[in-house]
Amino acid sequence: MDKIEIRVSPLTGVHAINCPACRKPVLLAHRDRYELPNQVPCFRDGDCVPGVYEALSNAQKTPASFEYVLLAGNCPSCHESYFVVEVTFGAFSDAGACEWLGWGEFERGPVKISLCAAPTATDVVPHEWIVAEYDSARGLIQRHTLGPWRLDDPTTVCGPFGVSMCQGSLDEGDPWDRSKKLLLAMWDSLRDLHPDLRAARLLNHGKSRAPSLLGLFHAIRKGIARFAGAH
Numbered sequence: 604m605d606k607i608e609i610r611v612s613p614l615t616g617v618h619a620i621n622c623p624a625c626r627k628p629v630l631l632a633h634r635d636r637y638e639l640p641n642q643v644p645c646f647r648d649g650d651c652v653p654g655v656y657e658a659l660s661n662a663q664k665t666p667a668s669f670e671y672v673l674l675a676g677n678c679p680s681c682h683e684s685y686f687v688v689e690v691t692f693g694a695f696s697d698a699g700a701c702e703w704l705g706w707g708e709f710e711r712g713p714v715k716i717s718l719c720a721a722p723t724a725t726d727v728v729p730h731e732w733i734v735a736e737y738d739s740a741r742g743l744i745q746r747h748t749l750g751p752w753r754l755d756d757p758t759t760v761c762g763p764f765g766v767s768m769c770q771g772s773l774d775e776g777d778p779w780d781r782s783k784k785l786l787l788a789m790w791d792s793l794r795d796l797h798p799d800l801r802a803a804r805l806l807n808h809g810k811s812r813a814p815s816l817l818g819l820f821h822a823i824r825k826g827i828a829r830f831a832g833a834h
């Protein structure tokens with residue numbers, strides 16, 4: 604996966620997350636809090652995005668302190684449906700890390716919201732989105748909220764009991780498929796924004812290079828031995 608350039612900047616003033624249909628704000632992000640302009644929740648339901656975990660390498664899912672969901676909502680102004688992809692990263696590894704993230708206890712603490720921008724946005728990678736940072740008991744938690752995009756046909760992600768990864772359509776171009784491609788395209792770049800995950804990656808990279816350096820050393824020794832043997 605190619606790395607995507609992401610620029611993170613502090614929020615200045617209010618950043619509006621708008622309905623993709625009528626462009627009216629459904630969520631307002633301030634530097635230190637969210638505000639619901641319509642006093643109604645902007646995302647009503649969500650579920651884990653299928654097909655992502657299986658596609659990640661072991662290095663990409665270590666530590667396993669992450670969570671990613673597709674959340675659907677309705678615009679209070681025009682009533683059209685939309686969805687966002689929310690992906691959360693921590694840098695701790697213990698049993699139940701994902702469940703702990705899912706409980707969202709850390710959200711009770713102070714939050715710092717910043718704006719992310721991808722200058723090389725594509726039809727998969729959005730141009731900009733917000734990241735919320737929480738200083739939790741288990742270290743820094745970063746939560747990216749990507750979207751919203753139009754959900755023209757809610758039955759592509761919803762069943763009789765709401766949004767469900769077992770319902771709807773996995774067809775190319777439908778929301779589950781788009782969300783999976785989005786997460787896989789951005790995974791490494793988003794993880795690298797977390798200072799502890801980045802440090803761990805660089806450390807592992809160093810370790811994985813060590814055997815090849817050792818191999819080089821042996822090759823040089825062999826070369827010297829061969830050279831010495833020639834005389």
Ligand SMILES: [Zn+2]
Nearest residue numbers: 622625678681
């Ligand atoms: Zn709307």
